[in-house]
Amino acid sequence: QVQLVEFGGGLVQAGGSLRLSCAASGRTFSSYAMGWFRQAPGKEREFVATINRSGSSTDYADSVKGRFTISRDNAKNTVYLQMNSLKPEDTAVYYCAASYWSTGTQVSSYDYWGQGSQVTVSS
DSSP: OOOEEEEOOEEEETTOOEEEEEEEOSSOGGGSEEEEEEEOTTSOOEEEEEEOSSSSOEEEOTTTTTTEEEEEETTTTEEEEEEOSOOGGGOEEEEEEEESSOOOSSGGGOSEEOOOEEEEEEO
16 A cells, blocks of 8 residues: 655646655555656546656656656655746646656556646636
8 A cells, every 4th residue: 555645736837847745654655656647627537647657767748848847765765847938727636646657647657646746727
């Protein structure tokens, strides 16, 4: 069982930056691939970024590639999402997720989810 709690959301102007953190409970954090997803009002939850267990491999949605960076600190049981050059279309609730099996871009690939953190980008 893994419990995930996101931190760091808020309101930012277009072009600004935010860093989301996701703290995981338990001693097996390094056994899980981690991902970030987001959901805007009226839209389906969509993939943002994923990182493998060791942090050596990452993948990003095309819409955030070059602007967002996912990283993890296994000693701190935490995964991060650094978001730069934010756009109004990045406005959404951001969720972190854990997958015991592998990295993936599908919601169904993940076993545990955080409660979400609101990110609002004003124009």
